Amino acid sequence: MSPRYDEAPELIPQNFPEVHQPSAAPEVANTYGQHTSATPVKPEESAGYTGFAPVEHPPPSSFTYDYQTGYGPTLPSEHGRARQRILGCSVLVFILSIIIALLSTAVIGLAAGTGVEASRANDAEARLAALSASPTTVTVTAPGPTSSDFSAIDKGCSTNSAGVTGTDYESQFYNNPSFKIYCNSDAPNNPLSSLFVGNFDDCIDACASYSFYIPSHFPSNSTSGNATCAGVSFIPAWTNRTFAFDGGAPGNCYLKPGPQNQTALNNPNIGGSAVHAAILDTQS
Structure with missing residues (x-):
């Protein structure tokens, strides 16, 4: 029995990408008014060329952009965690404020105590001066024993x-x-x-x-x-x-x-x- 034309194996349909042919390089005007064509760039010399149009993907959220190094991983302090604050202030500022308040209280207390002692000293000197100005003699007589x-x-x-x-x-x-x-x-x-x-x-x-x-x-x-x-x-x-x-x-x-x-x-x-x-x- 003679073979039939429809008994041959069928090819699996393939969707091959179309090859993109780069356009001709534009002409570049030289300094003498002549046109010279720019050296075409070979597709295989371009980095990462696969024959497909490049697709740009946005950087992941865990990366940040640096102007010197490009995209890099986001540090923990910069991503997903906020700095601790107390009463609207950073922890360092809050601690410094407490230390300054304690030192101020100590200085005020010392000044007040010094003032009180100075006042007492002045009063004692005034009383001593008054006694020196009008000295009095006090005679103490020890009482003798009585019959009782x-x-x-x-x-x-x-x-x-x-x-x-x-x-x-x-x-x-x-x-x-x-x-x-x-x-x-x-x-x-x-x-x-x-x-x-x-x-x-x-x-x-x-x-x-x-x-x-x-x-x-x-x-x-x-x-x-x-x-x-x-x-x-x-x-x-x-x-x-x-x-x-x-x-x-x-x-x-x-x-x-x-x-x-x-x-x-x-x-x-x-x-x-x-x-x-x-x-x-x-x-x-």
Whole structure:
């Protein structure tokens, strides 16, 4: 069977681009009035020539144009992110404003404090000048002790001598000797010993202690008059050692030997200070 014309393979239809032939180069006038044709540019010498008309594509949004380097990637600070601002100001300007405000406050406070201190200094100088212009002499007299100051240490003789005179005091130690109190009186005879005590009771107990220990420690003197304390003289003002030192007194309690009796008591005469006596009660 003879082949038919329509049994041959069919060609796939192709849409080939048309080749663009560049137009003839324009003539260029030379300096002598003659026309010379410009050297044509070969299609293969033009960069990127493919035979198609060039299509310009806009640069992507992530690129920016620079006049020296052309298009380049957009930096993060220039694309997609705005600069941080505080109260309409940049962060740097805001921080500088705070620093300036703090420094201004410190300067104002320092100036105010300096002014106050200067004012005080001027006032002090003015007062000193006034005192220098009219000096005054101030005499301070230390008040001496009064009788009421000693009522707690003299068994009440300073405030109630009549009520206390003639009363008895019995020592709690040294075989419990008893003494009779006489306010505003001084026991006679030279003292056996002097000492500082806290109150009238301690002075009487010291007398009882003397009579207890001396005979036992000095048996040979047990029969002498100096072995027994028969009375005391107590000066309450000299309990304060400052007053005692000023009066040259070595104590405020003086132990006296016998004999002692009421009729032998002296009126005190020790610079106006009160003296109270206690004598051993031989009848007890």
